Amino acid sequence: MKRAFKVILLLLIIIFIGSAVRPFWTKYWLGEDIKAAAIYGTKNSIEDTKKLLIQKMKESGRDFGGDNFIIKKNEYSTVTISITYTDKISFFGVSLKTLEFTLKETVGEIKEKF
Numbered sequence: 071m072k073r074a075f076k077v078i079l080l081l082l083i084i085i086f087i088g089s090a091v092r093p094f095w096t097k098y099w100l101g102e103d104i105k106a107a108a109i110y111g112t113k114n115s116i117e118d119t120k121k122l123l124i125q126k127m128k129e130s131g132r133d134f135g136g137d138n139f140i141i142k143k144n145e146y147s148t149v150t151i152s153i154t155y156t157d158k159i160s161f162f163g164v165s166l167k168t169l170e171f172t173l174k175e176t177v178g179e180i181k182e183k184f
Contacts, residue, residue, distance in 0.1 A: 086161055093157035093169055096132075101173050103130065104139075104151050108177040111149035116141050119149065147179035 103126045111119035120136045127134045134153065142150045152174040159167045 089161050090159050093159060093171075096157060097171050097173065099130070100132065100153075101175065103127075104153065104173055104175045105177065108149045108151045108175045111141065111143060111151070112147045112177060112179040116143055119143075119151075123151070148176065150174065150176040 103123070107119055107123045107126065110122050114122075119141055120139065123134075123139055123141075124136045134155070138153055138155065140150075140152045152172065154170065154172045156168055156170050158165045159169065
């Protein structure tokens with residue numbers, strides 16, 4: 071009986087740690103998608119960059135639309151993409167903490183010299 075209790079307790083701890091790490095894991099991969107879109111945006115228009123972001127969000131199952139992102143491009147083809155969003159740490163449907171994240175990526179056009 072003690073062994074079963076220890077196994078159940080261990081599983082609950084693992085599930086709790088997984089649910090606490092998930093928002094930060096999501097933040098990391100969202101940042102990678104934003105960085106890729108910013109690199110793409112240095113050679114393409116803002117509208118095409120927004121389309122790429124929407125496509126990446128659909129592919130990864132995130133519910134962000136094009137209006138959630140702020141995309142700016144200057145005359146030197148430097149692209150800045152930012153987003154502010156909230157995520158929750160929840161455990162079995164109970165929200166324990168709400169976190170607010172702000173991601174901002176700025177990428178300049180890379181010109182190779184031969």
